[in-house]
Amino acid sequence: MIQIEHLHKTYRTGFTMKPKKALKDVTLHVEPGEVYGFIGPNGAGKSTTIKVLTGLLNFDSGKVLVNGISPRDVKSRRFLGYTPEQPYFYDYLTGRELLRFYGRLVGLEGKELESRIHWALELLHADKDWIDRRLRSYSKGMMQRVGIAQAILGKPKLVILDEPMSGLDPMGRRDVREAIQQLNRDGVTIFYSSHLLSDVESISHKVAMIVDGRIVREGTVDEITESCGVEYHVRTRQAILGENLPQGVSLTGHPQEFVCSDDAARDRLLSYCLSNGVSVERMDHKRPSLEDILTEEIARADV
C-alpha cells in the first residue's frame, strides 16, 4: 500500500538557501489492511514523510509508491484520504458545505454524496447541529472531526492522518480511535502519526519510529519493546544477602525485592530460591514502553 525506499529530502531555508536534511534514507513498507503508527519527536520528519506521500512535497531521491503509483502522479491520490495536522478549512463555509465541496472533488454527486457525508459524520459522531454552522465558529475537536470526515468521503483504500488526536479531549480521542478501528475493519489501511504513544500502542498493528530524519525502529509494538529486553521484578518472603545473589540479579534497595536483567537471570534466581527454601511472593515483568524507547532514541541521537 505504501512503499518508501531510501527516501531523502532536503529543505533549503533562509536567504542563503542553507540545506537542511529532513529525511535521511527512510525506508518503510505499509501492507494493505494495517493500522500503521508513525511516531517521533517534533521536527523528526513525520509530517515531511506524510507530505511526500500525499504529493505535497517533492523529494531528492529514493523510491516512493502509494497504491503502487508515484505520489507525483495525480492517480496515486484517487484512493487516498488525508488530514493534515491542525487542519484549516475555508471558514466562510459550513461543515456540510465543506464536505460537499471535497466530495465533488473526489467524484461524488447527488444522493451518493449526501449518503457518504451522512455516513462519515455518523462514524465520527459529528452528525450534530453544529455541522451546519460556519467553520469559523468550530472548536478544535469539531474541526478535527470534519477534517477526518473529508478524508474518508471518497471511499479511500488508504487514509493518512497527521496527528489526528492532538488537541482532542478524551472523548474526542476515543471517537477518533474508534473511527480508525472501524475503518480498518472495513478494509481501509491507516497510516498515521501521533505524539500520543498510549493510543499508538493500543491500536497500531505496526509502528515506525523516526528520529532526526531516520527510521530507528520498525515492527509491531511487541517486536519493538521485546527487542529492548524485559526486566523481571521478584519479591520474596525472605531476604537474600547481596553476596549470594546470582549473576544478573540486583537488589532494588529493599532486601526482599530483586530485579532480574533478563530471562536467564530470572531462572537463576528462581533456582536459587527453590534450592535454598526461599518463597517467591510475586513476580512481574516490565517491558519498556514505546515512550521509554523513544526517549532513549532521542537521547542517543542528541549525543
Added chain:
Amino acid sequence: MQMFKHIGVIALNTFRESIRDKILYNIGLLAVALALFSIVLGEWSVFDRSYVIKSTTLSVMSISGLLISIFVGISLVQKEIKGRTVLTLLSKPISRASFILGKYVGLLSVVAVHLALLTCIFYAILLLTGSNPTASLITAIYLIFCEMAVVIAVALLFSSFSSTVLSALFTLGVYLAGHLSNELLEQVRFAARMGEMDATSSAIFEKAAVVIHAVFPGLYRFNVTTYVVHGVALPDMYVFWNSIYALGYVGVFLAIASWWFSRRDFL
C-alpha cells in the same frame, strides 16, 4: 473530462469565496458611486454630457475591474497557501493545473458579474439622462473584460511564486507597461527621427522599447473608449483578433503559473 469537473468545483468555490470578500463590495460600491457621480460631472463639464458620462463610466468599469483583478487575484493563491487549505485540496486527485485554472475561472466569473452589474447601472444612467445608449458600448465593455482576463492571469502567475505585496507590485507593473509600451515605442522612434539622440543610444533605446512592446501584453489594445464614445467604427475584425490576442496571453501566463505551481513544495 474529470479535469473540467475539478476546475468547475474549484471555480465555484472561488466565486463563493470572492463574493463573500469585503474588498469586492468596497470596490463595487465605489464603482457604483463614481458611475452615479458621472451624471454630476456631465452637468458641470464644458464637454458634451453624453461624452462625459460614457467615458467616465467606462473608465470606472476598467479601474474597478483592475482593482478586483489585482487585489482579489493575488490573494487567491496566497490565501490558500498561508491558510494551509491548499494541503487538503491538493491531496485530492486534482492536478495543480486544475487548481490554477479553477481559481482563474472563479475570479473571471466574479469580474464578469461585476462588469455585468455595472453595465446595467451604466445603461440605466444613459437612459435616465437621455445620453444615447448605443449597443457599441458593449464592445468597449467586452474589451475591458478581455483586458481583465489578461490581468487576472498575470496576478495568478505572480502569486504562484511570490508574496502578496510583490505580486501586487509586479501585476501593477505589467499593467502599466502593457498600457504604455506602444506609446514608449512611438516616443523612442520619434525622438530618433528628430535626431534628439545619437545613433548608438537611439538603437539601444529602440531595441529596449521593441522588447518591452513584444514581451508585455499590449493592454492599450483593449481601450477603445475614444472610438466608442465618439461613434467611430473600429477596424474590421478588431474585436475578434484582440480576443484571440488576449486568449493567447492568458494561455501562456496560466501555463507558466501551472508549471511553476506544480514544482512548489507545500510545508
